[in-house]
Each structure stands twice: as structure tokens, then as C-alpha cells.
Amino acid sequence: MAAALLACDWGTTHLRAWTLDEAGQVVEAGEFQLGVSKLKPGEAAQRFQQEVQPALHAQGLPAILCGMVGSNLGWTVAPYADCPAGLPELAACLAAVEAHAAWVRIVPGLRCQGLAGGPDVMRGEETQVLGWIAQHPDRARGRQVICHPGTHAKWVLVEDGRIVRFVTAMTGELFAVLSRHSVLKSDAPADDDAAFDEGLAAAGEGDALAARLFSARARVVGGGQPAESTPSYLSGLLIGAEVAATPRLLGLSGEEPVALLGDAALCGRYRRALERRGVPCETFDGEAAARAGLFALYQLGERP
């Protein structure tokens, strides 16, 4: 089939792009080291036209983009839409830009009431979550709890096809900064399953994290455990604390089934943490969900 749409998930560190046919199936795919954190002001439009469109033979195609490309680091600011929001609400406020006269739209991020009266925000995950909903009609009925692990993990509550609330946990970033810059720093890989499980056990109910974190140090200097097991222990501790405590911030009991959406290896760690707590969970492909969301928004939006 002929390509009909260029769909991009353009985040902080990567740009993933696909051309899709009129049925939403992938024609071509590409990945670019063009994360918005690496771009200068004004560079997004230029690199899109000079690199992304040509690489995917998509110069004349309409394009739809989600992720941090819609932030002040990206191409243009697509102002946050407010929860509750589903695909129709997002489709109604796509931000318009142009590239060689092609129709280009950027999906807005989402905002909701967060902790202590402040906001919470996301950019990109809303498209994956709503794309995952769009992939199966059953998911648009009743309540769904979706966890999207990552640098800033998102826990999303969907009711009848609309995102009603979400909360962000900086778990991946905490792991990165502690592994690189703290007394817990280590170059060792986080591949020790026993130490990961030990970390899960030390996570408790996700309270008193600053204290629980020190156990990663004390088990080495006071308990004789090998320093090389620290990254695995730390990973288990942080993920265990996240899965124990975060759902409660959404008003959930923490026992609801969870759909894990994202990188397979990372979802595997979350799955291990959730299963240890007896929480049913299933893992889904985040890229396929992103494509489904972008395609659905293209179908719903005002067309070129």
C-alpha cells in the first residue's frame, strides 16, 4: 500500500518515525538521534525537512507528531489540554506548523490536577495510552490502569476511553542520578536478579524512600554484600517503591490490574515488581500504541 501519513513520536532523546498507509499499517520506519534536548531553537523544523521527511520518502505527506516536540524545547508549543481527555478532545486542539507546504500537526500534551493542588503534565504518553485504548474496543469501556515506565514514569487512569487523571514518578531519573553521582554510584550492570528481588523486599510500601535508599549503601559497607550488586538492588528498591505507592495517589487500592506500556526490558522489571505484590499485569508494545494513537488522531482531526 502507498504511504498516506508520516507519524512521529519525537521525544527528549529520540525521534521514532513511520509512514503509515490508509489502513494505519507501517510502510517504512526510521529512528533518528534528534531528541529535542539536543536541538537548538528553530532546529526542529529544519532537521525534520532535511532529514526525517526525505529518509522516509515523506516530503509530500501529511505528518502528525507527538511528544516533547510540542514543548518549548521543540518545534512549537502545543499548549497542554486538560483532563479528562480522549482522542476527540486531543484531535480538536492539534497545533499547526508547516514543512515544505506539507500539513503538519503536533499533538498537545495533557495536564491534570496533581499533588497538593499543583498540576501534573505529560507529553507523548497520552498518545500511546489513547492509542492502546484504540487498539481494542473493550479497552474503551470502564476503567483501565496503565503504567508507562521510563525516566519519568506515568501512571494513567482511563475511564470510558478518556484519561481522567495521571501521576508522574521520577523513578528512572532517580536511578540515573543516584547511579552516576551519589554514594551509590556504580558502573556495574543492573542484571543481578537476586539483588533486584532484595531491593523489591526493601521497598516496603513505598514510604520513607530516602531512608530505604541508604540500605543500598549499608548492605555493602555494613553487611558485606558486593558493591557490584548495588545497581540491581537500587533498581528493585526504586521500582518496588513506585509500584507500591503510586497507584494510591490516583485513588486506587493498588490491587487493580495494570497494563504496562513501553520498553520490553523495563516493563519486565515492573512486571516482576507487580507480580511480587500479587497485582495482575500484562505488557504491551509502546511503539505500536504510539502509531495507533497518531493514526487515530489523524483520522479524527481536520484533514489536510
Next chain:
Amino acid sequence: MAAALLACDWGTTHLRAWTLDEAGQVVEAGEFQLGVSKLKPGEAAQRFQQEVQPALHAQGLPAILCGMVGSNLGWTVAPYADCPAGLPELAACLAAVEAHAAWVRIVPGLRCQGLAGGPDVMRGEETQVLGWIAQHPDRARGRQVICHPGTHAKWVLVEDGRIVRFVTAMTGELFAVLSRHSVLKSDAPADDDAAFDEGLAAAGEGDALAARLFSARARVVGGGQPAESTPSYLSGLLIGAEVAATPRLLGLSGEEPVALLGDAALCGRYRRALERRGVPCETFDGEAAARAGLFALYQLGERP
């Protein structure tokens, strides 16, 4: 009065030293940029003899040292003593070294059962805490809860003059690595009281910290708060989470009066956090407590 003892609190980043007379009063005081983290192996003994003893006219005096100088980064390893322990137990296992034929003793650190069956450890704070107990006879009766804020804050439970249990919270280190290396990084000073209080409010009961931390980001990008207020907000959030959740790890309710021991400015922040929760607290001078502890150990130990 003539100096009778050289007392040193020799930590990771600083060395504070005093000569004390036979009544424990300060004769001379000095501070040295000789934290053990900056020393090469073997250098502690050398710098002590070449710099510390001469600066305080203490070449011939007995000396007693506490802190990280007793770790594998320091002069010699003074193996951890196990809780419960008071001054007599510590005095019974001082580690012996020599400097120009002077009697020199190093106070051991303490170890206790920590989270999930692992250990917790301290080096230096035990001397301050037990010194604070020694400063007033009433404190040696019944239960005392002491908080020693810092890079690795310690919450210590004392019963009838002995440390029975403690827990370490990496609050200060979390603040440092997040302020320098994360999406929350900022060079602004943490001096905005309103933002600090906002952070205290966002700390909740100290659960789900990785999620609560993201509120420091979202309030700026999604809520229009000034980025310069992030360090103050982060400080309030981390300290608020610590004071809410950590006492429970010691089996306390969190409503017990707390003695704050350490740096006056930092203790002031903890006091604000505790008072917001209705917890009675009082601040005490950590250096005076360290001196009292070192002097008491000198009096109790086998003498030169």
C-alpha cells in the same frame, strides 16, 4: 587551665579539633580541610602529626577521634560496635593507633538491624548523640528521639542512655544530586520560605517520593511557578517527607518530641517541618555534643 586531651570529629569533608582541659572545657579549637574523602591511603596519620597536633599545640597530648576516620577511607578501621550501645560499650572497644608516641584512640561506628533484615550504620553521630545524653543527666533516663540532619541524616532512638536503634535517610544527598544533575537542577539559593512551605505541603506522609518529586517540575512547566523557587520547594519536599515517614521505621508514632542535633540553619528547616506536623522539637549544638561525647569516652576508656 592546661590542655589535657585533643578531641577530633573527623568526617568525610571536615576535621574539627579541640584541645580540652581536665574538666572538658575548650582550650583551643581548629578546623581543617582534611575530610577523609580527600585523603590518600596512609595520609591520615601523616597529616594528623604534621598539621593537626602542631596547630593545636597538642603533640604530647592523648587524642580521641570519632567519625569516618575510623572507616576504610580513614586512618585505621575501627570495626562497628552493635546496638544497643552507650558510652561504656563504645569506650570498651576504641581502636588504638599511635602518633609520635602519643596515645590516640578512634571511636568505633555503630551498626544496628536496619530495613528488610539488612544493617544500618553510622560513624560520628553516635559520639554526638551519646555526648548530648551525657550533657544532662535527665536525658539518660527513658526514651529520647534524636534527629541529626545532614547528607545522610540519622534518626536515633535512645533508651536509658543507650542507642537501641537508628535509621539513616539520604535526604541531603538526594537534594544535592537532584539540584545538580536532574531535571530539577538549579543554581538558585534555597531561601524562599513560601516555596519551602509549599514543598512541605506536597510531601504528604512521605510516601511515593518519586512521584511527589515530579511535582517540583510540573509546578514550573505546567503551573507557571518560577524555576528559581525549585531548590526551596525541593528542600521542603524532601525534609517534609523525611520527618513524616522516618520515625515510623523506628517503631515510633511520629508524634514524639524530637531533639535536633547539628548545624543550626539545617536544624531550623527541620524544625519548621516538624512544627508544621505539631511535633515538639528543640535544637542543640552538634559540636558541643561531639566534644562532650569525646571527653566522656576519654574519661571512661583505659587511660594513657
